[in-house]
Amino acid sequence: MKKVLSVAVMVLFALVASFPALAEMHKGKMTLKAGDEIYVCGCGDKCPCDTMARKEGKCSCGADLVKGTVTKVEKDKAMIMVNGQERAFKTTGKYMCACGPKCGCDTISQNPGKCVCGSDLKPVKTSKK
8 A cells, every 4th residue: 555655646746747847838838948959940030930849850831940059048039049040939839749748849830730740730728818
């Protein structure tokens, strides 16, 4: 009985500890810090998709994602150095990967499409105030 209770307490603790990260991805928010390497849409400022992912692949607009480095993070925006140029990306997407937390691609985008793991991007649920 003690062993079962111990396991239950450990599982509960793990769920509580991971809740903030799960809640952020539920909202389509990608948590970044300066120095992180991330894959982003390489189309340039005129492309509205702002796709970002933790794994390489294609963005929602169909172009290849390119590797970049986060230089600064402010509120809902991250500055990413891509091909020698700094570019702003939204860190909260209107769409996010529907594959679940085990996938780890963390794809977010401002447009519908496919995420880098091949799953469909799903609309982010927003809370109504």
